[in-house]
Amino acid sequence: MSTLFLALAITAAQILLAFAMGCAAFRILRGPRAQDRVLGMDALYLAGMLLLLTYGIQTGRTLFFEGALVIGLLGFAGTVALAKFLMRGEVIE
Amino acid sequence: MIQAPDLPLWAAIAVGFLVLLGASITLIGALGLLRLRNFYERIHPPTLGSTLGTGCILIASMICFSTLHSRPMVHEVLIAIFVTLTTPITLMLLARAALYRDRSEGSAGVPQDLESVSASDIQQFAPDQP
Incomplete structure (x- = not known):
């Protein structure tokens, strides 16, 4: 009984996070300017990280945690590099 | 793909509620x-997911793995610290670039510079002052 409730809750959460990723992807595709696209990419990385964490809860493996950590790191590095590029026109001066 | 770890009832309720709450907030x-219409309005809402949404899902993950392995597992704190710091x-770098x-x-x-606004207001309301 409790397992069924937990399974339904986790699946519903994954669907909601997939919708959040869809909203962010729409902002990437549609964003009127470049900074909107970078903002959408940041939100997409975040929702993807949370989706991977829910997969980790669902399967009970800690493997997904490391993937989520790597996605968080890469999202930070990518967003900072793109913001720097928008500011200066170069990433490393 | 409906499956879940075999948790006791209190842990299942806590984990399910927190996961659902975090996903809804995100x-x-x-x-x-x-x-939202403007970029400067749009830069605010993703922080909802990166603070409260991430916090709820990470606490749910901590409860789940601590109950499964029957010892405290708090490696999710790494993600929490990292996301909170970054x-x-x-977002400040991105807002400055925009x-x-x-x-x-x-x-x-475009939001105006505070110093230029106050200087022009002073000149507008007291034009004889230098």
Whole structure:
């Protein structure tokens, strides 16, 4: 009984996070300017990280945690590099 | 793909509620990203997911793995610290870049510089003052 409730809750959460990723992807595709696209990419990385964490809860493996950590790191590095590029026109001066 | 770990009832209720809450908050943030009109309004809603949404899902993950392995497992704190540290940095950099771009193009609807606003107000209300 409790397992069924937990399974339904986790699946519903994954669907909601997939919708959040869809909203962010729409902002990437549609964003009127470049900074909107970078903002959408940041939100997409975040929702993807949370989706991977829910997969980790669902399967009970800690493997997904490391993937989520790597996605968080890469999202930070990518967003900072793109913001720097928008500011200066170069990433490393 | 409906499956779940075999948790006791209290842990199942806590984990399910927290996961659902975190995902809903993240979705609300993403909908705000979709709906708001201005970039300077749109930069705020994703932080909803990166603070409260991430916090709820990480606490749920901690409860789940601590109950499964029957010892405290708090490695999720790493993600919490990392996201909390990096979100303000990235969004402030992005907002500064957008401000710089909008001001150099002279487009409308850009937030004004506080110092220039106060200086022009002083000249407007007291024109004889130097």
